[in-house]
Amino acid sequence: MIDIGLNLAHDSFDADRETLLSDAAAVGVHHMIITGSTLASTQAAIDLAQRFPDALRATAGVHPHHAGELGEQDLPALQRLALLPQVVAVGECGLDYFRNLSPQVDQQRAFRLQLQLAAEIGKPLFLHQRDAHEHFLAILQEYWAAIGRGVAHCFTGGVAEAKAYLDLGLYLGITGWICDERRGAELRAAIRYIPRDRLLVETDAPYLLPRDLQPMPRSRRNEPKYLPHIVAAIAHCRGETAAEVADYSSANARMLFGWPPSAIATPS
Numbered sequence: 001m002i003d004i005g006l007n008l009a010h011d012s013f014d015a016d017r018e019t020l021l022s023d024a025a026a027v028g029v030h031h032m033i034i035t036g037s038t039l040a041s042t043q044a045a046i047d048l049a050q051r052f053p054d055a056l057r058a059t060a061g062v063h064p065h066h067a068g069e070l071g072e073q074d075l076p077a078l079q080r081l082a083l084l085p086q087v088v089a090v091g092e093c094g095l096d097y098f099r100n101l102s103p104q105v106d107q108q109r110a111f112r113l114q115l116q117l118a119a120e121i122g123k124p125l126f127l128h129q130r131d132a133h134e135h136f137l138a139i140l141q142e143y144w145a146a147i148g149r150g151v152a153h154c155f156t157g158g159v160a161e162a163k164a165y166l167d168l169g170l171y172l173g174i175t176g177w178i179c180d181e182r183r184g185a186e187l188r189a190a191i192r193y194i195p196r197d198r199l200l201v202e203t204d205a206p207y208l209l210p211r212d213l214q215p216m217p218r219s220r221r222n223e224p225k226y227l228p229h230i231v232a233a234i235a236h237c238r239g240e241t242a243a244e245v246a247d248y249s250s251a252n253a254r255m256l257f258g259w260p261p262s263a264i265a266t267p268s
Helices: 017-026 039-051 064-069 072-082 104-121 133-147 159-168 185-193 224-238 242-257
Strands: 002-006 031-034 056-060 087-096 125-130 150-152 171-174 199-201
Touching (some): 002 199, 002 242, 017 224, 031 039, 031 242, 039 056, 039 072, 039 087, 056 072, 064 087, 064 104, 072 087, 072 104, 087 133, 104 133, 159 171, 159 185, 185 224, 224 242
Parallel strands (some): 002 031, 056 087, 087 125, 125 150, 171 199
């Protein structure tokens, strides 16, 4: 299995990253992509990918929460990082109007800068959207013809949002949100409509620990070793086996990110 999104540079993992990787491999999660959300965290993600080249790759980007930290003068530094071979996507970039930790105008500006960067260097997008669907989709459509590849990371929406992103050509990344009996109803309805060749799986660790884990870890910290639990929940909602979801989601990750370089048949 391939966990396409986790925040492995987060300080909650400082004491036990190697154990975390071993625990993940023990349950079949051998490859992971570390999310970059600032210039500093992007560099940290790349450092980890260089340290564990067989297991890890990184994204390079600035999350909308940090949009004020990305200006024209910062683009050369971001581009230098994004061009490194350890980086498989530009992002995490997008819009987040749920918290508005950065002004919306700054979020839109930073989003456009990173879309332009992805178009220039030819790497796919790792996208974030929360409570900003219409603006997000409109801006993305302006650049899509020049990019054409990307994933709506941590997709939590319903059927209408899923259809809009699928029609554009995005993959959808599914997290433990699907296991949340309080908030996951829309996603559980939408999951049945995602084609096999567009579905990816991720933990977003240390966040979004599946709420139905038994026993619940005392730390409440999500980890890649819980990805099989998420895959099983997806399979249950779709009327498939966990092995099927694991196989085609991994093939999709290879198709989108070009990594890891292992021959797997394209899902039908």
